[in-house]
Amino acid sequence: MNKYRYRKWFEDARFGMFVHWGVYSLIGRGEWVRSNERLSVEDYQPYVERFQPDSFSAETIVSLAEEAGMKYIVFTARHHDGYCLFDTATTDYQSAHYCGHDFVREMADACHRHGMKFGLYYSLIDWHHPDYPHYGDRIHPQRDDPAWKGYDHNFSWYLDFMHEQVRELCSNYGRVDLLWLDYSYDDMRAETWQAEELVQMIRTLQPGIVLNNRLEASGEGFGSLVSGSPTSVSGDFVSPEQIIPPHGIVDCNGKHVPWEACITMNNHWGYCKDDHYFKPADMLIRKLVECVSKNGNMILNIGPDGDGNIPPESVEILKEIAAWMKHSGESVHGCHGTGLEKPEYGRITAKENIVYYHVLEGMIGGIPLTGLKKEQVKKITVLKTDREIPVSDTWITGNYPDIVFADMGEDPCLPDTADTVLKVEVIE
Numbered sequence: 001m002n003k004y005r006y007r008k009w010f011e012d013a014r015f016g017m018f019v020h021w022g023v024y025s026l027i028g029r030g031e032w033v034r035s036n037e038r039l040s041v042e043d044y045q046p047y048v049e050r051f052q053p054d055s056f057s058a059e060t061i062v063s064l065a066e067e068a069g070m071k072y073i074v075f076t077a078r079h080h081d082g083y084c085l086f087d088t089a090t091t092d093y094q095s096a097h098y099c100g101h102d103f104v105r106e107m108a109d110a111c112h113r114h115g116m117k118f119g120l121y122y123s124l125i126d127w128h129h130p131d132y133p134h135y136g137d138r139i140h141p142q143r144d145d146p147a148w149k150g151y152d153h154n155f156s157w158y159l160d161f162m163h164e165q166v167r168e169l170c171s172n173y174g175r176v177d178l179l180w181l182d183y184s185y186d187d188m189r190a191e192t193w194q195a196e197e198l199v200q201m202i203r204t205l206q207p208g209i210v211l212n213n214r215l216e217a218s219g220e221g222f223g224s225l226v227s228g229s230p231t232s233v234s235g236d237f238v239s240p241e242q243i244i245p246p247h248g249i250v251d252c253n254g255k256h257v258p259w260e261a262c263i264t265m266n267n268h269w270g271y272c273k274d275d276h277y278f279k280p281a282d283m284l285i286r287k288l289v290e291c292v293s294k295n296g297n298m299i300l301n302i303g304p305d306g307d308g309n310i311p312p313e314s315v316e317i318l319k320e321i322a323a324w325m326k327h328s329g330e331s332v333h334g335c336h337g338t339g340l341e342k343p344e345y346g347r348i349t350a351k352e353n354i355v356y357y358h359v360l361e362g363m364i365g366g367i368p369l370t371g372l373k374k375e376q377v378k379k380i381t382v383l384k385t386d387r388e389i390p391v392s393d394t395w396i397t398g399n400y401p402d403i404v405f406a407d408m409g410e411d412p413c414l415p416d417t418a419d420t421v422l423k424v425e426v427i428e
């Protein structure tokens, strides 16, 4: 049985939305605020009680994602702070108890209504649970608090708690298409999490689910998916973080490995009120195309604020991406790289008998369709305008008989400043 068969929808989707949201969003200094500022559970409690988000709308989020051509959403069910955005029987440290909302339910229902693939982010790490390592841990908020030195944690109690929460998430919300577990570090990986047992349960409850690789890896390490000897806890895709792998990702035998670059719009996952360094929409469109041209996905993050409002900069970016997707999304969805030499003006993606040339800068004398021969070209269309354009057949390109050029006509300006896509139907 091809154990990777579940990944077809994932690799066809190519583009997803990450949603990082929780009590930390109320503080507005990112999701690591407790660790960065050494906030204790007691320091954090006032924010837990003040977290009463009236503006959160799963429907709005899913609609924005759908319009932007995103085919799956990954929503934070629980981040490192341990606060659960779902109704769990394991603890009262959760949104149904404090603010009467099961936000995972709301997101699941909205995704299922829209036919949007539904994914959950779940932190393996828990800075609230008393049996998670504190003093001496690499990242815990109380890692250097002498009051916790020598504290007798019962880590197996924490594992029972964590596994039970994952069981609830895989049992109570209908189909879960993707589980984004996060993350392994130092000796906190694989069997420290009792990963075999956890994955067995997850895949039993959700047979079609797609898992990431962070039960044994994290943003910096890729784990056994690339070492050529995948295990049952390898996951189904590799998760490079805040970077697009220069050459895509293959295993030690050069075999393709599904991967997804997780990228923030500014520089924070969770809402950060002073971070206004948002990446321009045209850059994000080009980066998405770059991922696809390297056989990968891109998941793009939004971080709603403490009331549940999506930052206006993020909404504007998503709407600009939506406009491009509307006319050129077919050059992303269901597409992959080609192994052809990257053209100096852009990128190449493809599916079936179609090759998409992504023209990011204008060329003088025509657009060289690298990798193709003239006799292969059946039809060339500018995706945005649906205008058919000819193969260049003038003395200017006659000096390059081995190269086929698309004739863009007299106007030197490209129809789309972000990415003008030439759809080339080829004769196989």
Ligand code: GLC
Residues within 6 Å of the ligand: 020, 031, 032, 182, 183, 219, 241, 262, 269
């Ligand atoms: C890292 C960060 C975590 C974030 C995740 C998203 O693991 O620690 O805060 O949720 O990346 O990829």
